[in-house]
Amino acid sequence: MESEVGSLKLNIVAFCCHYCAYAAADLAGSLRLQYPPSVRVVKLPCTGKLDVLLVLDAFEHGADGVMVAGCMEGDCHYQLGNLNAKRRVRYVSKLLKEIGLEPERVRMYNMSSAMAKQWAEAVTEMDETVRRLGPSPLRKADCAGHT
Amino acid sequence: MIVAEQKPLEEIRSLTGDAKRVLVVGCGTCVTVCFAGGAREAAIVTASLRMASKIDGHEKAVTEATVQRQCEWEYLDEIAEQVRHADLVLSLGCGVGVQALAERYPDAVVVPGLNTTFMGLPLEQGVWAERCAACGQCILGLTGGVCPIARCSKQLLNGPCGGSSKGKCEVNPEIDCAWQMIYDKLKSQNRLHLIMEITPPKDWRTSRDGGPRKIVREDLRLPVAGKV
Numbered sequence: 001m002e003s004e005v006g007s008l009k010l011n012i013v014a015f016c017c018h019y020c021a022y023a024a025a026d027l028a029g030s031l032r033l034q035y036p037p038s039v040r041v042v043k044l045p046c047t048g049k050l051d052v053l054l055v056l057d058a059f060e061h062g063a064d065g066v067m068v069a070g071c072m073e074g075d076c077h078y079q080l081g082n083l084n085a086k087r088r089v090r091y092v093s094k095l096l097k098e099i100g101l102e103p104e105r106v107r108m109y110n111m112s113s114a115m116a117k118q119w120a121e122a123v124t125e126m127d128e129t130v131r132r133l134g135p136s137p138l139r140k141a142d143c144a145g146h147t
Numbered sequence: 148m149i150v151a152e153q154k155p156l157e158e159i160r161s162l163t164g165d166a167k168r169v170l171v172v173g174c175g176t177c178v179t180v181c182f183a184g185g186a187r188e189a190a191i192v193t194a195s196l197r198m199a200s201k202i203d204g205h206e207k208a209v210t211e212a213t214v215q216r217q218c219e220w221e222y223l224d225e226i227a228e229q230v231r232h233a234d235l236v237l238s239l240g241c242g243v244g245v246q247a248l249a250e251r252y253p254d255a256v257v258v259p260g261l262n263t264t265f266m267g268l269p270l271e272q273g274v275w276a277e278r279c280a281a282c283g284q285c286i287l288g289l290t291g292g293v294c295p296i297a298r299c300s301k302q303l304l305n306g307p308c309g310g311s312s313k314g315k316c317e318v319n320p321e322i323d324c325a326w327q328m329i330y331d332k333l334k335s336q337n338r339l340h341l342i343m344e345i346t347p348p349k350d351w352r353t354s355r356d357g358g359p360r361k362i363v364r365e366d367l368r369l370p371v372a373g374k375v
Binding site for chain 1: 155156157187190191194197198199201202204
């Protein structure tokens with residue numbers, strides 16, 4: 001029997017770079033690789049476009065976890081975008097802790113457009129992490145407010 | 148520019164207390180360019196406060212507004228309605244902005260979201276350094292454009308002291324010795340004779356002596372009816 005935690009419907013938002021992670025996710029689909037359905041992909045021209053506010057917005061609007069997936073370090077199409085994103089993810093992770101959310105709810109991944117398997121693994125890992133933490137306390141607060 | 152740093156969210160939350168309706172006011176000038184209290188930072192603090200209060204079960208209605216310059220009353224008039232509807236105003240301006248808000252809206256409870264740190268400049272993206280201490284009597288003309296009041300740890304007028312070593316300050320080896328910089332600059336400009344002049348003790352009356360300072364420019368004041 002599926003455990004209560006195991007059956008949780010999670011929302012994980014993945015901010016993906018157009019040049020790598022988004023293409024890797026596309027390839028994973030073409031290859032029929034299986035990964036958890038909790039992930040919702042948002043395409044960015046580059047993870048350098050990632051703003052702290054985008055991540056906060058995702059959490060405020062019901063995300064249980066956010067993954068940011070950019071090119072391999074040193075391979076950014078715009079040279080340094082993924083490294084900028086890495087620092088912002090670190091910053092937002094610290095901010096989440098101050099807000100009262102677990103910092104592990106946001107994480108940066110790096111992959112190339114050919115790394116479909118790694119995309120599936122990354123989503124699986126993120127899904128497991130968030131499943132272990134449970135739904136975002138913000139969603140719980142929402143539910144409590146409606147009952 | 149005035150350089151400030153955001154207070155930790157925990158302190159901001161404690162300052163907002165039990166207020167149910169909080170207005171976060173950003174400033175579009177100095178604290179925008181030092182990434183401490185502009186529109187973007189106001190949006191981040193607003194979202195953070197909203198989420199934190201929701202998690203702890205005492206949900207607040209947090210909204211935001213950013214004015215062009217918080218330190219001038221005229222710019223504060225546009226947020227009058229929002230201030231009126233708020234239980235508490237969290238200012239993301241410098242200390243001047245906080246006080247301008249508090250003076251313009253005497254009934255509003257205004258608290259600071261930033262620690263105003265110094266007057267300085269950006270050395271590179273993300274790094275700011277102090278350059279002026281607003282002492283009220285500028286001596287940069289004698290010191291090659293390097294201020295010993297703001298940049299010498301001991302504010303010496305006839306330096307360097309014995310703690311200057313290889314161009315660094317004994318207070319912290321990461322601090323450049325201001326008097327080494329003054330010497331190098333004057334030497335490169337063949338103006339070293341300036342350093343040989345003994346500067347008498349500074350007249351601090353232009354600084355904090357005598358309380359808060361004020362400048363009055365009669366040529367700029369608007370005429371008052373009935374007075375010539």
